[in-house]
Amino acid sequence: MSSRTNVSCLHEAKRVAIFGGTHGNEMSGITLVNMWIQNSAEIERNGLLIKPFISNPRAVEKCSRYIDTDLNRAFTPENLSAPDVEGLLYEVQRAKEINRMFGPKGSSDAYDVIFDLHNTTSNMGCTLILESSTDLFNLQMVHYIKKAMAPHTCSVLLNEHPQLKYSTTRSVAKHSVGLEVGPQPQGVLRSNVFESMRTILKHALDFIELFNSGVEFPPCTVDVFRVQERMDYPRDTNGNITAMVHPHLQDCDWEPLNRGDPVFLTFDGRTILYEGANTVYPTFINEAAYYEKQQAFTTTCREMLAANAIRKAFN
Numbered sequence: 302m303s304s305r306t307n308v309s310c311l312h313e314a315k316r317v318a319i320f321g322g323t324h325g326n327e328m329s330g331i332t333l334v335n336m337w338i339q340n341s342a343e344i345e346r347n348g349l350l351i352k353p354f355i356s357n358p359r360a361v362e363k364c365s366r367y368i369d370t371d372l373n374r375a376f377t378p379e380n381l382s383a384p385d386v387e388g389l390l391y392e393v394q395r396a397k398e399i400n401r402m403f404g405p406k407g408s409s410d411a412y413d414v415i416f417d418l419h420n421t422t423s424n425m426g427c428t429l430i431l432e433s434s435t436d437l438f439n440l441q442m443v444h445y446i447k448k449a450m451a452p453h454t455c456s457v458l459l460n461e462h463p464q465l466k467y468s469t470t471r472s473v474a475k476h477s478v479g480l481e482v483g484p485q486p487q488g489v490l491r492s493n494v495f496e497s498m499r500t501i502l503k504h505a506l507d508f509i510e511l512f513n514s515g516v517e518f519p520p521c522t523v524d525v526f527r528v529q530e531r532m533d534y535p536r537d538t539n540g541n542i543t544a545m546v547h548p549h550l551q552d553c554d555w556e557p558l559n560r561g562d563p564v565f566l567t568f569d570g571r572t573i574l575y576e577g578a579n580t581v582y583p584t585f586i587n588e589a590a591y592y593e594k595q596q597a598f599t600t601t602c603r604e605m606l607a608a609n610a611i612r613k614a615f616n
């Protein structure tokens with residue numbers, strides 16, 4: 302990366318993968334990727350190598366989130382460097398395969414971009430998930446997508462938290478982007494969610510094609526929600542859940558939550574209030590897959606990120 306007259310010159314993005322079925326019960330991404338494996342005309346772009354790929358085929362076959370362990374937490378340095386022995390957890394074995402095919406993670410041989418398609422049971426609408434606030438290529442791409450999606454909103458979740466960040470499947474690529482669209486129940490396909498995901502991906506690929514063709518993208522700002530804290534359900538001394546997401550919070554992803562607002566309703570009818578000092582923006586509210594992760598919702602704070610102008614490096 303070199304800088305001249307405030308334009309950052311970045312490498313061309315030639316190899317792009319689209320992952321579906323990282324979680325085997327999230328049907329929009331699985332269906333889109335299977336469709337594109339059959340016929341890729343819709344995702345082809347000039348000068349781009351685009352690979353649609355089912356990342357956890359055994360989980361897809363069973364229509365369950367995973368077989369042995371969550372694939373989207375498995376791309377740790379320890380797992381990726383584990384020796385190939387028999388008896389590895391299925392997803393650890395799969396993580397190593399994916400790392401060989403699309404990585405190695407952190408190397409110059411890695412794929413340029415991986416889009417990983419997810420669905421949530423939460424009412425998050427269209428969400429792009431980023432893992433770095435300093436990746437100019439991704440910031441410019443999400444800015445482009447947000448503009449192209451207007452008047453529909455497309456939120457950006459920034460998961461850069463030192464403790465809460467996890468080792469995602471997409472993290473194998475140089476630029477990793479998660480697409481999270483909901484609400485959609487597990488194992489169910491909803492046409493509106495399917496079409497939204499398809500449209501986001503169309504704009505994303507258009508952006509990469511324009512970038513590779515030499516178009517310069519001017520400086521921009523991106524409104525993001527930065528991950529702050531995981532909130533667990535209230536529990537009794539045995540660890541059993543004692544309350545539900547409060548009806549005033551249910552489905553209110555991305556809406557401001559202030560001190561004193563209701564968050565939980567106990568089974569015996571008591572309301573539990575939010576006690577944090579500052580306004581937060583909750584998301585992943587009542588996500589089905591997060592009960593096992595002891596997570597009722599995630600709090601975020603709003604932030605404006607600035608990105609330099611970018612264009613492709615000519616060399």
Ligand SMILES: CC(=O)N[C@@H](CC(=O)O)C(=O)O
Nearest residue numbers: 324373419420421430479590
């Ligand atoms: C509901 C769900 O699976 N969400 C994803 C979010 C992500 O891709 O970062 C996950 O927990 O892996």
Ligand SMILES: [Zn+2]
Nearest residue numbers: 324327419420
């Ligand atoms: Zn998922």
